[in-house]
Amino acid sequence: MYKILKTEGNAKRAEFETVHGVIQTPVFMNVATVAAIKGGVSTQDLEEIGTQVVLSNTYHLHLRPGDDVIYRMGGLHEFMSCKKPILTDSGGFQVFSLAKTRRIKEEGVYFHSHIDGHKLFMGPEESMRIQSHLGSTIAMAFDECPSARAEKEYVQKSVDRTTRWLIRCKSEMDRLNSLPYTVNPHQMLFGINQGAIFDDIRIEHAKRISELDLDGYAVGGLAVGETHEEMYHVLDTVVPYLPQNKPTYLMGVGTPANILEAVDRGVDFFDCVYPSRNGRHGHLYTKRGHINILNARYEYDNTPIEEGCGCPACRRYSKAYIRHLLKAGEMLGMRLCVLHNLYFYNHMMEEIRDAIDNGSFASYKKSMIEGMMEFDGEQEGARYDIARNWRKG
Structure with a gap:
């Protein structure tokens, strides 16, 4: 349940109730890629510095230790001793970052492990099954993240496929949540808006995915080559077309200034590796x-x-x-x-x-x-x- 408590312009102050606790928004999610923050930071440390949500990576955890291991250990919350909500991404961004070794088909994506090169396949159903094994609070739908500089024709085909994948994700998530041995039968699903920097594609996609009545909606495909002005323009364009009674998540962004600007445009959730990556250096x-x-x-x-x-x-x-x-x-x-x-x-x-x-x-x-x-x-x-x-x- 998402409840807006106060607004100032487009900025929203809200609460988002989950099975693992109430999230106060706007919120920054701390990136624990492999179920840990790089730099020797423990789950207890995160609690002590005021962390509300932890984000972990589906693709990386699928490779090691393996989502089956985490499932047998009682899910990600038990495995990493985390009492707070956890969001898992879908593995979709790895489709973008591993572009040199991937083959995108209607059924899903074929690519190679960055660890040892062995062949991998991930589609909407596989992503949902892995995330169900992890038992995260919020699962992200499997999507393709096209480059901000991709040709419009390619972006349109990619977004259409992402919509079809989202429908498959929702169907599979509903099925998995109904099973008797599911780690978290209350797992939520967020859909992802894509469309590079094309206003008409972004708006149409936002309308289409809003019809699915998901638990939340993300704006993806930003901070991947566009300028700050273009990113803010996309938010100005697309956020009004996403459900106002559901949380909005800007994926992979960003600097403190980026966050302030995005809050001003109605965004609730953020994640970024900047604070931990930069801190290590x-x-x-x-x-x-x-x-x-x-x-x-x-x-x-x-x-x-x-x-x-x-x-x-x-x-x-x-x-x-x-x-x-x-x-x-x-x-x-x-x-x-x-x-x-x-x-x-x-x-x-x-x-x-x-x-x-x-x-x-x-x-x-x-x-x-x-x-x-x-x-x-x-x-x-x-x-x-x-x-x-x-x-x-």
Whole structure:
């Protein structure tokens, strides 16, 4: 059950009730690809930094340890000792990322394992069966993610096939949820809107999949080659055509600025590997923008990554110490940086929810984006692209 509690413009503050707990939205989902956050971060750590939802990867877990192993261990929640909701993607993005070895047919996709090269097949039914074995809270429908720069004729054929696949996913999910030995008989299904950067294809697809009355709807196929302006235009175009009484999920996005802009356009759910991936390399998020803690300027810096931050790294350790750990190759340095970035994202979402509750999201967005525009000589301004993309609220 999805309930909107407050709105400010197109921004929504809502609750989404699941069998594994109520999710407060807007929400950032922490990416635990193989049932773990890279960087030595445990499920307990995630709970302590305010994580609401964990996202795991169907394709990777199917390869190892194998979805049959996880099924026999009682499902993904039991396997990784997670008390929070878990969303599993469908394996569809691997169809995009493994483009050199794939063959897309009506029945599904033939490709090769990135681990040992053995042949694999995944279609809508296979994806649903794997995700049912995993027992996640939310399963994503199997789709193809065409390139943002693909020809329109190809995109149209791909989207039509994705719609047919979605119907098959729904039918198979209904069947699996009715079986007596299903790990999670209340597993939800989210459909995915595709269409690259073509407004007419996106809108028509949104209308068609909305008719299926799914548990939620995602906007996919973004952050795969288009500009920020094009991504925001797609959201402006397609979100109004998705059911307003269901949660909206923007897949694989993004930077703090991307999230603020997307919330302003009515998006509820987000996921991205940026905070953990960048953290492992010493690239850290703050309200003043992005810093690289490996820079020499922090060698004698006895202050935390960000003053006032409540993450485990900032509460106790200095930039100088964390920089030393990374330079020395100590795992603790990577772990502290990942924890800080994940805390930053989760805490930002909490502040966004509070701002919408208080009717102050426009001013919060403005202050956050202006703060992240403060350059200190080392930041990657292009990463945020704020000056060009900020739509004044």
